[in-house]
Amino acid sequence: MTAAQAPMLLTGNHAVAWAARLARPQVVPVYPITPQTPILELLTDFHAEGNFDAEILTPESEHSVLAACIPASLAGARVFTATASQGLLLMHELLHYAAGARAPIVMANVNRTVASPWAFWPDQTDSLAQRDTGWIQFYTESAQESLDTVLHGFRIAEQVLLPVMVNHDAFYVSHALEPVQVPAQEVVDGYLPPYKPVNRLDTELGSSWGNVVSQEMFCRHRQALEQGMAQALVAAQEADREWGALTGRSHGIVERYRCDGARVVVVTMGSMCGTAREAVDAMRDAGEAVGLLKVRLFRPLPVQALRVALEGVPDVVVLDRNHSPGLGGILHQELRGALYGVKSPPRVHGILAGVGGVNVSPDAIAQLVHTALTTPPQPESEWAR
Amino acid sequence: METLELNQQPMLCSGHAACPGCVEALSVRHVLATIGPDAMAVIPPSCMAIISGPQPFSSLRIPVYQPTLEASAAAASGLRRALDAQGKRDTHVIVLAGDGGTYDIGFQCLSSAAERNENILYFCLDNEGYMNTGAQKSSSTPHYARTGSTPEGKVTRKKNLTEIMAAHQVPYAATASVGFLPDLVRKVEKAKAMRGFRIITLLVPCIDGWGLSDDGGLAAARYAVECGAFPLYEVEDGRRYTINRERGDRPVADYLALQRRYKDIDSINVAILQDEVDEGWRRLRRQVEMGAEA
């Protein structure tokens, strides 16, 4: 297969593999886990064909995968990997480690239910449970968006020196076929400048990474990390704009779909957005003023953009395909926090919809919206019936 | 006696925080000096990590990356691939890990890196316990040794790492000791000139953990080899065994008597240990024979 101008029919996973190939990473440690495996299989095919120059290594676990990624990145190599669910959880220690190391790794994560019990269905709890680790997080709804976002990821990561996680839902995005525009290599080469960090593991420099720090150094380091996140917000917007200029495709960090004049805005992430678009269209067709706010960038949480988008909207219905025990829907609770103190705050209804991969149809969404409008908003998230 | 001629460059600095008389610091001094400046080291949490220095100071003149405790071989693999991708194929990637980070928590990724024959040179600084956290047992702690977590003596035997690595058929697996410095240097030079997964386990008597005098580390290191408890040998490609030094006639009891961690050991147990050492040598010799036949 070669890169072409005509769209290719690709699954979400294969689109990610194409993006990874085009970004020219130098080191790709990877470990298979359903439903991520097609990503690594296509990459190894590219490698076998001679079309993918990276050092692919296959350690014995995801923990070792990320353990290999970090020093490779610190040595100044561009690094890519992919995982899902249990694999991501096994990496948890190292997710913190990578962010603390300011290693600009890009990782695709296929959102899959987290054991126990065992299941393979779409659910975003896996990556949302990593929201404190310092990784920039995107949630995509289509194969095309996954491809574009992986490329944005390298540009942002290398600019602000924080790792980027691009999440797409198991099967709905990872395995569904759609026509995808695969950009030309030259376009990507122009879009992604070579990665050359000033501080790196290099025998010419002699500098070391990882020596024990004092309390005060640690605190300053965290402050610097927070600054990186603030820079990431700006960088994400700029990366999206620049890519839009190059390809005509711009996704934004949040997307307002038919929100003008909306009395109700559905807020959600990932593949649910695609379903919600259909529900919004149907309700609009039926004369209801409903819109969709897609949250694409989740970390850093685009607080300002959320406030601007939702201030004055009478009702907001948050659909969470995830669950944090004792808290409820994660997007719901984060949104409540983001909106606190805004003038004319919306009534926020949080619904746990699709947890565990339960199918949520456009009709179901419409029903959830209608039900929400007739019930007072609760501080807690409610389970969709 | 002759002057020790060592072709080395000093790559460890003074001012590090090792205990006075630390055999680990001494061992690493010579490993680094023999490897030279075109190298990077991966050092997990361990005494060595502390000896490496507090931010912003390093005691090593080569770049060091400190991974999490269970990930040394994986981290070294990633670093190795990055250097290879950059065309720096001759820059050595070495690991300086303790027995905890090698035999126990780091064992899984060690096995994988060995099976993948990653081009790294792994040094296990084996002081037979989790010394940095206060001398608790590891699977490298020998039978009957007293540690922070086995106050009545460890009830199981020491795991044989070199045999496990030989079973992975790595190009080079060997034991060494700074008590036998020319042999150590020879092995580092030999391993340095090879490619693929190479592992050298250094016995490092720990002054504090084993209960030795500040200047007693080298004597313990030598007794260990002389009594046969720590044979010096090499295994190439998992098959060709070379015993570098014949065992002497020093009884194991002499070696135990040097160490506070064996204080008041029952004489029955001393006899058992002697038998275990003798049996270990019989097995080793059988392996030498089998390797020669192949």
Added chain:
Amino acid sequence: MNKVLIRPTWTHGTTEVFKTGTWRASLPHYVKPPSPCHQACPVNGDIAEWIGLARARDFRGAWDVLTRHNPFPAIAGRICHHPCEAACNRGAYDESVSICKLERAVGDMALEAGWAYESPAAALNGHIAIVGGGPSGLSAAFQLRRRGWRVTIYESQRKLGGLMRYGIPSYRLARKVLDGEIARIVALGVEVQCDHALKTAADLDNLRATHDAVYLAVGASRPKRLPNLPDRAPWLMDGAEYLARSATGTPPALGRRLVVVGGGSAAMDVARSARRAGHDVTILSLERADQMPAQREELAEALEEGIALVDGAMLAAAMPKVGSGLSLSCTRVQFEPGATRGQFTVKPVAGSDFELAADAIVVAIGQDADLSALSQRLGAEGGLLTVGNRQTTSADGVWAGGDVASMARFVTEAIGMGKRAALDIDRVLSGASADTAASERPVGIANIATWYHPKHARAAELLRPAAERVATGLEVQLGLELEQALEEAGRCFSCGECTHCDNCFHYCPDLAIRRVNGGYEVLTDYCKGCGICVKECPTGSMTMREETK
């Protein structure tokens, strides 16, 4: 003032900023304690130093160091009683170093190469008289002449050498070697007057008046007699006379069966000379074989040469038999050595009488000094001139040494005394004060890191086969070949003498020892005082000293 914030990741600097020297309670020092061989050596001969030079194949350098203290290395290497070897630390490990043979190797090399001493220093204003041209007098002459003093030796015999020529037989010390080492001293410009004996007190007065200092090394030449034997008899001779006449090339014509009375080196020399002259020889000694003052090797070689030994027995009487020969009445005894050398008690064992048949008796039981003239001017006691530890006598300007002043009747002891006297004469005549350096503890085996010295047997002693010895009269003990000598020199621990092995440098975990010009230095900023360097030193050249702050 703005505080400079340290970047929290990526190092920039080394741990050398931490001066870990503040941790220690004791610090290693480089020291040069004396080696036990040096202390035991009668000339205090810097043994570790010259062996080290020999080991490095700098034999000229080794000879220079050796001859600092002893001008007769080839001679001493043949006949010295080598107390150095008894004291040698290697003896406590495997076997003592063959120091005596090594000295011989260097001495022989010097003679063969014709190495000469450096010309004496600028002439000093002083003339020293040395009475006696034996080992002690020659040693003193050597030390004084090389320093620039004018020296005259007054020797009673026709040739220089004393007991080295007239007492020690040529199978122990070849004449060529003796003459070579003596000539080398005389070549420095020592004036010699042979056939010139000091006979009276007035002779001594005269010497004192015409010289700035006098060293008396006249030896002990009055043979001890056995009281139960006649003063004179045709079948009786004193050992010194036997040897002196043998030295001229004409052994005395005594009967075939010879009994030599005595247990010391002189008795061995007599017995073995007689054997070479064709006699059947029996040694009769009061001492048991293991108590005999003669060197073990001398007795062993004598027995190999077919000499019989009757030890632990005394000669009660000797009677000529009717016809020919003698009958010697002997009794077994218990010999107990006394507190001081030369003293002993003898207890006859009841009922142990026995007879020995012989044709002649040579008595070699030692000699006394002739103090008849000297005791008129100088303090004496117990048959010896009384001397201090710098060989001074009771008279100003007169020193004495050798057999006339000591019961330590060994050639090398005499050489040592000559050296000590000469150094004191030099000091006094130069107006310098005495050195009161305290004596140090020598290096012990515990100070040596024996790990670095694999066990290795001593160089094999090579002897001419016994039959050949007796037939040819050539030197019995053969020297070491060059490779043997080098190997043996390699066995020396070099106690107290650093060999620059670099162990201290290599075995420091903190790199706190630095190599500096020709040596090492402890970096006190970093040394934690662990003591590994001292433990690993294979020569005992380091020690830990407590540091008090």
